[in-house]
Amino acid sequence: MTVTLADVAARARVSPATVSRVLNGNYPVAASTRERVLRAVDDLDYVLNGPASSLAAATSDLVGILVNDIADPFFGIMAGAAQTQIGGPGDGSGRAGGEKLAVICNTGGSPERELTYLTLLQRQRAAAVVLTGGAVENPEHQAAMAAKLAKLADAGTRIVFCGRPPLPEGDALVAALAFDNRGGGRRLTEHLISLGHRRIGYVAGPRERTTTRHRLEGHREALHAAGLGAPAAEGGAGGPGAGSGDQGADGDPLVVHGPYDRRSGYEATLELLRRAPDVTAIVAANDTVALGACAAVRDQGMRIPQDISVAGFDDLPFSVDAVPALTTVRLPLFEAGARAGRLAMGKENPPPGGIATIAAELMIRGSTAAPRG
Amino acid sequence: MTVTLADVAARARVSPATVSRVLNGNYPVAASTRERVLRAVDDLDYVLNGPASSLAAATSDLVGILVNDIADPFFGIMAGAAQTQIGGPGDGSGRAGGEKLAVICNTGGSPERELTYLTLLQRQRAAAVVLTGGAVENPEHQAAMAAKLAKLADAGTRIVFCGRPPLPEGDALVAALAFDNRGGGRRLTEHLISLGHRRIGYVAGPRERTTTRHRLEGHREALHAAGLGAPAAEGGAGGPGAGSGDQGADGDPLVVHGPYDRRSGYEATLELLRRAPDVTAIVAANDTVALGACAAVRDQGMRIPQDISVAGFDDLPFSVDAVPALTTVRLPLFEAGARAGRLAMGKENPPPGGIATIAAELMIRGSTAAPRG
């Protein structure tokens, strides 16, 4: 029923080996022979058997892209960009030549699923794996990840980090693109301080996430530099079991943690406003959270930016259309994703030292202004 | 270097076949034996060789999810939801048991890439394929798709449509979940008409897309029912080669086509306002386009909804946070995606007749109001 390489060979009156060679194109084959083989392929509608091919060659054409939440454009943009570099433009025939199969795996931010996907990709003998977005900072999980990635690298899988710092165990097959979250966070808060804000609320992302920590650290750097430091560091006092919605277990009353979504921004902002009615600005962990913060501020009868300034992070496409337009920090998500894709394909050399830091650009718009009075 | 099934068998003092049986769990194995085997697997850090397994079993654990634009939350939400039903929750060990590998493939809306991805999935002997979002209505491409899908189905791949009507060739392995785009579009425009609007601009999606056509048809149905019909149907007069940004080649001056993005909404709205300064409402093909439309309206110095009403479609998460909140049509994207995932896994029976229509719900919010005077 299903047509195999041998069938093609028979029709083209050559040996199976020859067909294999023209298909993989890595061997010298006479032009006339190639012609006959290709015609036979088309005539028979032959499609290579991927598993058989991968088994024999001990490598597959699968490239995995891991994301925390594919419903979030932050990841969608990066993943889509990476795929453009990996999937190949196609030759229009739908025949599928040498392109790789770039596949996006949605971990939902769960460490278990992250590991499971890596195992699944390892099982498929993936050619490369791209890990996007913030990493979970649990030591146990980090160790498990490092071990798993080491095994993948051992098996020849290329590893690329995109938007997250690499794990300690820097391998040769590993390249990393890290966003300057700390610097971006710092400049954003500096901007608010320069406008005259002194009491600034911060809606942070989930705990134990590199992205969350770095952005928050940048915020605190700016605060401290201006002599506005909080009483103490968080100290991680919330402890295990303090899940999402954990708001108030902190040393710093002006910081509230929550997931990276709109609802969290809304609720955390209400909490912040309750705790500290004198805040004149609110910085959100990202733009989606900022949108929720804006809604909360308005529902409290306050205007943006006259009564309260609000700022986000990422500069997602919708942010410029918010009313007022959102002040935020732009991350070149598409460019970074595309570069990660190229690194995964080996089309581009890894940055010196294996790690490149991607600059973040402050975008000042209408949602931030000087505080009243 | 790499540990195989035979190694595990040796260590557990059983035959390779037995190891295979406990790993696949589809055969009776004595509990004590299973125990020994599993321990050997853990001791050796064994990971199944996917290609070899797929080759022998003539089927793989790959499930493909095709989307038009993964950077668009419309697709991100559906795809993520589908993956939750397919990837399995993981057993926390990262060992990866019987779960499938759900992978998202981003076609970018290109027919060629769509076909290429299908070929790639066919090559991998995918267990199932989920096609999401609107289909391209080019007859040639439809024929190619039908042929390709028939071949996939022949090879045992389950086919699921999610958010698009099924192709004519209804196969037994095919299930379809279609959104009621036409009904939603109709009710949205009816709402506008009931508010008193008579001149309504429409920013449509790209031509030759089922989604675009159905939403627009719903709009026109409402118009005609109210005696507000346009002079003539579009007639497809734009013809081939009329790419994106095609604005004005229509029979109906109140309809402008463009891609499903913010910029298109912005520019199309300016064009609409130029052509017909007397419009009192603008309906956009989706929420993202509506955001661009809002920006254009405001940049022209007009207020929403006092001067002009604006409405979208999809009810994406950010729409409720627009200012004013966007009137739109809600599509249960997550639920539909999850159901598609279940259908792909064979966990759920296909709807009677193979096709289910998913209702669309009108969400009336602040961006629409009665026209002035």
Next chain:
DNA sequence: CTGTTAGCGCGTTCAT
């Protein structure tokens, strides 16, 4: 319940 025996379809030596 478990072991033995054959391939699955292709890539890759070796020859020629």
Next chain:
DNA sequence: ATGAACGCGCTAACAG
């Protein structure tokens, strides 16, 4: 430049 033979690692009969 091409063909012949072998084996990749696993599953699926078939015995027992």
